[in-house]
Amino acid sequence: MNGIDGAALADCLAATLGAALAVLLAAFVVGARSGVHRHVDVAWGLAFCAVALTGFLLSAGHGADSRRVLMLVLVLLWGLRLSAHIWWRGRGRPEDPRYARLLERAPVERRTGYALRKVYLLQGAIVWLVSLPVQVAMFLPHPPALLGWTGTALWAVGLFFESVGDHQLGRFRADPANRGRVMDGGLWRYTRHPNYFGDACVWWGLFLCAADAPIGWATVLSPLLMTYLLVNGSGKPMLERQLGSSKPGWADYAARTSGFLPLPPRHRHAAGGRSHPTRRPEG
Structure with missing residues (x-):
């Protein structure tokens, strides 16, 4: 084996x-x-x-x-x-x-x-x-090879998004002037959940560290499970339901900001009294 x-x-x-x-x-x-x-x-x-x-x-x-x-x-x-x-x-x-x-x-x-x-x-x-x-x-x-070091680099990207995103949100919440407002700066400008995106990167990176050998590929269900929980399970959906009912500006923020993958914000313009996103990437 x-x-x-x-x-x-x-x-x-x-x-x-x-x-x-x-x-x-x-x-x-x-x-x-x-x-x-x-x-x-x-x-x-x-x-x-x-x-x-x-x-x-x-x-x-x-x-x-x-x-x-x-x-x-x-x-x-x-x-x-x-x-x-x-x-x-x-x-x-x-x-x-x-x-x-x-x-x-x-x-x-x-x-x-x-x-x-x-x-x-x-x-x-x-x-x-x-x-x-x-x-x-x-x-x-055997020691880590190219795939293992690639996984380590992806892990580092994930840790960056998690730690920087958490730090930015912490500073935002600490300012009384931001009470009731939606955080839409820093990494949060490009994804509504930089910490969840970072978490997924961490575990896909760790999977790649095991994928240096064929047996490691048998563990691919592990990062798939983590990603599913973050995107469709107890992560993103539950948090967004809570924010949607407690943050007045959440709907507009969600309409212009990717839900998971970091992407440029969608530009919005008024037409017939309504705002419409000019691009609708899934994320």
Whole structure:
């Protein structure tokens, strides 16, 4: 199997699943005690870090050290930055409306168990599935080649969009003069979700790092799953529904700004009392 020790990889996959679930279960204890489940978003990035660290330790003697170190560093930089940002942004805030609406689907007396299944265990499983390229890459016996370094470059593009986009939005929200307004400057001028676009780039880049070998291509469902969640799942659609009902200028911003891929803003002109976009790329 491309020079990979299949038994060692299988053991690693079992251990990384346990690591991901351990982080999410620890977050569940915090959420159950506090009654606030938004902290699971902090655990999300930490769970990926736990998977990468477990894979790094268990792949010793099996995978090329240069690739193992590369994958560990890339995941830790992404995961720790994301968790720190989410923690800082959410400190002292009440429950996230997304989780509040989700838990309203269950009777009050059953919400703790419902949260365990629908929030924590589900996210633990997704972390494990999305991180499969990282786990496989750490067992590849040869150093990164052209495709691996291409993936690293794409990862860097993704981290740039995530970190710069988050920083720009944070500065915008910190200014009281912007209360109720829509952020439409910086990277947000070209995509309504630079952080989500960056997240997709990160995981497609990590997939390319595993695609140096044929077995790595078997993990292509991982970045596809992450991209689907960002574009059609719990990412973009849920956030835009919330912003559409709370931000008066959101409809106009959405009409001129790409929904995902960074693209030049669409120019608008008045015609018959209405504004029409002059170009309508999907994004």
